[in-house]
Amino acid sequence: MGETPMGRAFTRPERDLVPDDELAVLRELADRVRELTEATVLTAVDSAEAAAVSAEVAALTARLNARRREAPPFNTTGTGRMGRQIGNPVTGLINPIAPPVEVEVGDDGIARAEITLNDAYEGPPTFVHGGVSALILDQVLGMATAAAAGPAVTAGLELRYRRPTPLGVPLRIEGKASRVEGRRVYAGATISDPEGRVTVEATATFVLLGP
Amino acid sequence: MGETPMGRAFTRPERDLVPDDELAVLRELADRVRELTEATVLTAVDSAEAAAVSAEVAALTARLNARRREAPPFNTTGTGRMGRQIGNPVTGLINPIAPPVEVEVGDDGIARAEITLNDAYEGPPTFVHGGVSALILDQVLGMATAAAAGPAVTAGLELRYRRPTPLGVPLRIEGKASRVEGRRVYAGATISDPEGRVTVEATATFVLLGP
Numbered sequence: 001m002g003e004t005p006m007g008r009a010f011t012r013p014e015r016d017l018v019p020d021d022e023l024a025v026l027r028e029l030a031d032r033v034r035e036l037t038e039a040t041v042l043t044a045v046d047s048a049e050a051a052a053v054s055a056e057v058a059a060l061t062a063r064l065n066a067r068r069r070e071a072p073p074f075n076t077t078g079t080g081r082m083g084r085q086i087g088n089p090v091t092g093l094i095n096p097i098a099p100p101v102e103v104e105v106g107d108d109g110i111a112r113a114e115i116t117l118n119d120a121y122e123g124p125p126t127f128v129h130g131g132v133s134a135l136i137l138d139q140v141l142g143m144a145t146a147a148a149a150g151p152a153v154t155a156g157l158e159l160r161y162r163r164p165t166p167l168g169v170p171l172r173i174e175g176k177a178s179r180v181e182g183r184r185v186y187a188g189a190t191i192s193d194p195e196g197r198v199t200v201e202a203t204a205t206f207v208l209l210g211p
Numbered sequence: 212m213g214e215t216p217m218g219r220a221f222t223r224p225e226r227d228l229v230p231d232d233e234l235a236v237l238r239e240l241a242d243r244v245r246e247l248t249e250a251t252v253l254t255a256v257d258s259a260e261a262a263a264v265s266a267e268v269a270a271l272t273a274r275l276n277a278r279r280r281e282a283p284p285f286n287t288t289g290t291g292r293m294g295r296q297i298g299n300p301v302t303g304l305i306n307p308i309a310p311p312v313e314v315e316v317g318d319d320g321i322a323r324a325e326i327t328l329n330d331a332y333e334g335p336p337t338f339v340h341g342g343v344s345a346l347i348l349d350q351v352l353g354m355a356t357a358a359a360a361g362p363a364v365t366a367g368l369e370l371r372y373r374r375p376t377p378l379g380v381p382l383r384i385e386g387k388a389s390r391v392e393g394r395r396v397y398a399g400a401t402i403s404d405p406e407g408r409v410t411v412e413a414t415a416t417f418v419l420l421g422p
Contacts, residue, residue: 026261035269036271037308040307041283041303041305045277047233050237057243058246061246066256068253085333095251095331097308119283122282131301135346136342161367
């Protein structure tokens, strides 16, 4: 791979900055939309009621779009750039697509999270979609890498699925950057089930951003 | 990897079956919730209005939950089991998390899709989250594999990120199973930008389900 395309500057986006008090309100809104998302996947109301709710949802969307940003905002107080990306589809507190996974990077350099995934993330019946596991691991690997060496983008990601990952129970995710070589960072991460068995294992290569 | 855990039967879920006319209504509902999701990520309304909308969203969720299924329903007429999984987080028409990616498998065995991703799928500013690309590729690889050899689960997935994948423009995704060896199927897939350049390349190993 040529480094140029992946190494290009992602670094100076102009974004609205949302202070913590506004973030709390937007987070609440996203939590409610998450619940609506799960309800949409599981509802068994009759078609007339579903259609009536659709119309009401459209009206609420119009209210939110009355003032709309050009791009997702950032938060002022999150840790590192990834911590500020509140619109992120894995960790983003204001993004209803994100479970959201709350990642903490310890002094030992290990990025840790615990998450219970609902039916909206289902792949094989009753289990987490393999691609959802990949999505979460990519993010945790990126955050471990950012903590160890600075912001970076994924160049390669390798996943080994050891056993099915269950929905509806707390999963543990851990990731750590193992090695920095020039602009490349190597990292590993796992998802474990409540019995402590690794369900998915990932290794990744990142390319550091910036000059 | 022991094959036993991944090879366990995912094959006989008891699911409600949604006929096409009900599916159309639920699909409409999911489309509206998708728009609400994007609006949630981008809204700049004041906190009072955001809080008011939150409360209304909660009320709509309660209406949908008045009759709630135990698990996501299937559709009766989709192609193959994956085609029937209307709650799937990549292709599922009734899942607001899914973009949704509409995949068609041709007579040549190639699974093809075209999708434009909005700001809710952002990773590096203005680009698709690397994990979202992984999520989509895993699904397309699985569908190409299912078409070639039958339903299967991912055992291994390898991604190479060649250049950033842009948001807001039509992306082309193609996948194909290349080889079947016993219960293992090998497949490859790519995401290409509107200029036809491959942005992400994936290879995967699947394990066939069933007896």
